[in-house]
Amino acid sequence: MADENGATRILLACGIGASTGFMAASMRKYAKSEGLNVTISAVSKSEIMDYADKIDVLLLGPHFASEVPAVQEQVKPYGVKVMAIDPDDYAALDGESILEDAIDLYEGIL
Numbered sequence: 640m641a642d643e644n645g646a647t648r649i650l651l652a653c654g655i656g657a658s659t660g661f662m663a664a665s666m667r668k669y670a671k672s673e674g675l676n677v678t679i680s681a682v683s684k685s686e687i688m689d690y691a692d693k694i695d696v697l698l699l700g701p702h703f704a705s706e707v708p709a710v711q712e713q714v715k716p717y718g719v720k721v722m723a724i725d726p727d728d729y730a731a732l733d734g735e736s737i738l739e740d741a742i743d744l745y746e747g748i749l
Contacts, residue, residue: 641695642678649741650690651681651724653700662724665734666741677738691717696741701726720744 641647649666651659659681666679682690684703691714699707704723711721722744728736 646676646678647745648694649677649679649696650694651698652684652687655683659700665732666738669735669738691719694719696745697721698741699723701729
């Protein structure tokens with residue numbers, strides 16, 4: 640779907656949005672260095688449905704991996720692709736790997 644500028648819209652969600660905020664910043668830095676057309680935001684998991692119609696990819700913190708199927712059902716009407724962030728990438732704040740996974744998921748490669 641993407642936004643009016645063609646940017647892939649990625650949302651990260653965790654318990655209160657703090658740790659994913661750091662991750663989003665790391666991902667934005669990598670995206671800028673690579674010239675990638677993406678928007679990346681981070682919120683609390685409780686806010687997901689407030690953004691469901693405005694995003695393309697939803698990345699959940701690894702501690703919410705078991706909730707991916709339920710969240711997929713919730714956002715299914717909006718065509719949002721959902722996955723949990725790899726725990727090792729999350730621990731390392733590896734924005735590059737996480738962003739590449741998100742893009743692969745959006746493009747149907749994952």
